[in-house]
Amino acid sequence: MDLPPTLEWRDGRLVLVDQTRLPELHLVAIGTVDELVDAIRRLVVRGAPALGVAGAYGVVLAAREGRDPEVVAAARPTAVNLRRGVERALAAADPLAAAHAFRAEDIEGCQAIGARGAALLTELCGDRPLRLHTHCNAGALACVEWGTALGVVRSLHTQGRVELVVADETRPLLQGARITAVELAAIGVEHRVIVDGAAASVIARGLVDAVVVGADRIAANGDVANKIGTYPLALAAARAGIPFVVAAPETTVDADTASGAEIEIEERDPAEVVAGAPAWNPAFDVTPADLVTAIVTDTRTWRP
Numbered sequence: 062m063d064l065p066p067t068l069e070w071r072d073g074r075l076v077l078v079d080q081t082r083l084p085e086l087h088l089v090a091i092g093t094v095d096e097l098v099d100a101i102r103r104l105v106v107r108g109a110p111a112l113g114v115a116g117a118y119g120v121v122l123a124a125r126e127g128r129d130p131e132v133v134a135a136a137r138p139t140a141v142n143l144r145r146g147v148e149r150a151l152a153a154a155d156p157l158a159a160a161h162a163f164r165a166e167d168i169e170g171c172q173a174i175g176a177r178g179a180a181l182l183t184e185l186c187g188d189r190p191l192r193l194h195t196h197c198n199a200g201a202l203a204c205v206e207w208g209t210a211l212g213v214v215r216s217l218h219t220q221g222r223v224e225l226v227v228a229d230e231t232r233p234l235l236q237g238a239r240i241t242a243v244e245l246a247a248i249g250v251e252h253r254v255i256v257d258g259a260a261a262s263v264i265a266r267g268l269v270d271a272v273v274v275g276a277d278r279i280a281a282n283g284d285v286a287n288k289i290g291t292y293p294l295a296l297a298a299a300r301a302g303i304p305f306v307v308a309a310p311e312t313t314v315d316a317d318t319a320s321g322a323e324i325e326i327e328e329r330d331p332a333e334v335v336a337g338a339p340a341w342n343p344a345f346d347v348t349p350a351d352l353v354t355a356i357v358t359d360t361r362t363w364r365p
Contacts, residue, residue, distance in 0.1 A: 062245055067111050067202050068118070070161070071304035075118045077106045080202060084243045094119065094128045097324045101136040101143070104234065108203020109140040109277045109313050110167050116146030117160035124156060138325045139286055139345050140277040141315045164205055170359035173205040178213030178308050178357040179220065182271055185354070187305045190224035191217060192269045194260070197231045197288035198240040199275025199308065209308040210275045213246060213357070218250050225353075226252040227269055229260050231288060233333045233342065257290050261297035272298045276309035276356075281351030283365025284321030289343050295352035304354040311358040 075091040081104055089105060091097045091161070097119050100106050106115050119133035134147040146163055153159035182191060189265050193214060200211030207215060217223045226245055231237035238254050245252040255263060263269060272294050278286040284289070285307050298305040318324060322348060331340035350365035357363075 064201060064244065067108075067205050068114060068164075070108060070118060070157075071272060075115065075122070075352060077115075078202060079105050080107055080240060082103055083202075083239045092122070092358045094122050094126055094130075094132060097122060098132055098136045099140070101133070107236070108198065109142040109275065110171070110204040110209065110310055111202070112137065112140050113142030113146035114164045114205060115161070115166055115314060116143045116188065117150040117156070120147055120150035120156045121160055128223060133238045139326055139327045141318075142152065142277075142310070142312050145312045167205045167310070168207065171204050171209060171212045172307050173359040174310065174357055175207060175212035175216035176208050177359075177362055178273065178306065179216040179222075181306065181355055181357055181362055182213065182217065182273075182304070183222075184326045186270050188222065190222050191271065193217075193223065193296065194227045194229075194258070194264065194269040194272045195241065196229045196272075196274050196291050196294055198236040198244070198351070200244040202240055203275060204243060208244070209310065210273045211241065213273050213308050214245075214250060215248060215305070223250055226250055227260075227263055228252055228254050229257050229294075230254055231290060231292060232257050245312060258295055260290070264297040264301050264303065267301070271304040271306060273306045276307050276313050277312045277345060278318065279307070279309060280318045280320045280324060281314075281316050282320045283353055283356065283363065284324075285350070285353060285356070286321060286324045286326070286345045286350045287348065289346050292346040292348045297357070299352050305348075305352060306354055306364050307356045309356065309358060311360045314356075314358065321349065
């Protein structure tokens with residue numbers, strides 16, 4: 062499957078890949094603030110970098126309707142990039158030009174993350190082909206193009222240095238099985254999808270060389286909020302003595318949030334987990350900085 066850009070501005074509308082419909086490819090055109098907020102909440106568009114770009118274009122839609130763009134910024138609380146995009150466009154004399162620039166910067170930044178992450182894993186693991194483990198989706202569909210964690214995979218793949226990628230299914234909405242697997246197949250990377258409960262065992266058995274994940278918010282001390290199920294991967298990687306690397310744009314680092322304890326964790330509809338029974342459905346967890354080998358952004362490699 063050839064994947065189009067995750068989001069682009071066409072004829073006064075924001076055109077999104079509908080990520081709730083994958084692996085079937087559908088596009089949806091967003092022309093109002095309410096449509097955008099609904100798309101964000103339903104995960105039609107998701108992934109911290111993509112949400113940042115969507116937030117910037119949301120300011121354009123809000124200005125056209127005379128609406129307060131805060132409703133866009135508040136649509137999902139954990140990913141800091143959404144608010145960053147809104148603030149970036151609000152501060153500009155021309156919000157549309159600012160949104161276009163923010164989108165272009167995301168593409169360029171992901172390429173830089175990929176190159177920096179590939180260099181780091183070469184340093185940590187040597188120059189042999191690597192077996193990499195990832196969680197949720199931090200690829201092109203979580204950004205505009207290329208990706209963050211999967212951007213690192215793609216950069217290594219272009220060098221012929223990826224033996225295998227293990228992708229967690231990512232309950233309850235299966236972003237790994239539905240989205241990451243589609244991306245890996247599209248770029249020709251050998252991969253296996255596993256149930257989330259198998260992840261720690263796969264790491265303990267020595268079947269992967271490193272874990273690479275994205276992030277939705279990184280606190281000032283290096284604590285990392287990412288899709289629920291990330292923290293157990295970090296624990297397993299620490300026990301196995303393999304690198305646990307976080308790949309995210311510098312805009313995901315939130316200097317105003319001192320630690321992960323201050324990050325608001327989004328609670329989603331329990332019906333996503335199970336119908337007709339009480340359930341908890343936290344969308345994210347926090348991995349403490351002392352379990353993170355390195356954080357790779359578009360501007361630096363940070364070892365918290």
